[in-house]
Amino acid sequence: MIMAGQKVFLLAARKEEISRLLDTFEFEKVAKKNLWNFSADNLRISVATVGVGKKAVKKEIGRLPEELFSYPLLITGTAGGLTGKFNKQDLFLGETVSGEINSKTYRANNHFSSLIKAVLKQSRFVTGHLHSANNPVVQTKKRRKIHDKFSADAVDMETYFLLHRLQKSGYNPPWTTLRVISDTEAHDELEKIKSLQQEACQRLNRALIKIFSALKEKNI
Numbered sequence: 001m002i003m004a005g006q007k008v009f010l011l012a013a014r015k016e017e018i019s020r021l022l023d024t025f026e027f028e029k030v031a032k033k034n035l036w037n038f039s040a041d042n043l044r045i046s047v048a049t050v051g052v053g054k055k056a057v058k059k060e061i062g063r064l065p066e067e068l069f070s071y072p073l074l075i076t077g078t079a080g081g082l083t084g085k086f087n088k089q090d091l092f093l094g095e096t097v098s099g100e101i102n103s104k105t106y107r108a109n110n111h112f113s114s115l116i117k118a119v120l121k122q123s124r125f126v127t128g129h130l131h132s133a134n135n136p137v138v139q140t141k142k143r144r145k146i147h148d149k150f151s152a153d154a155v156d157m158e159t160y161f162l163l164h165r166l167q168k169s170g171y172n173p174p175w176t177t178l179r180v181i182s183d184t185e186a187h188d189e190l191e192k193i194k195s196l197q198q199e200a201c202q203r204l205n206r207a208l209i210k211i212f213s214a215l216k217e218k219n220i
Contacts, residue, residue: 005214007041007072008046009069009173010047010074011076011162012047013035013156014201017204018076018204018208019080019205020208025212034050035062036048043216045215046068048064050158050162054101054161054165066171066195069173072109072150073174074178075175075176076177076188077159079094079182080137080143080155082131082144082146083147087184088200090180092126092130093113095127095128097132098150099160106160108175111174113176116178121209122205124206129151130152132156133136138163150183156182176209180201181200184204209215
């Protein structure tokens, strides 16, 4: 079991990243919020989208019920690969996360990460350090600079700011992050990256359905 009571909170940036999961499990939407709930037997899953970037994260976090932040937290979405060892569509587990607010580095919960890895053991996935930037990082030169400065393997715009916001609010749930590499440093055109992100969302939805199906069947 992932945790006593089987409650899990999934946070994504955009609805496209969790749309197939919502349909598969027939989540119920909470009125006037970017929040969906699923309950079955001793399992409760809450899913929310928080937008892209720290301003959106700050706004959406403030609208969510405080109870959710006591649940084990899975942060998900897409990310850009910063090293040659990644391929687009690779599942990426960020074991550590840095950002551009301060010098603090957040470390994922080892037990929670191990459970996710166990479910995905038949899938290709990579692990490493995730960095959250203030703005979209498209140009290869900027990506290499982030890689060199922060020893980062991938970059997004939400995870660090989300964790920072939660800590400032007094929440400290066990958490881990699962993202899909939507593009690599070889892709430095914004329109090309948007197209790749659509493919990445499909891969991410398949992985999430696998994880939550295992939870529902009590296989983890």
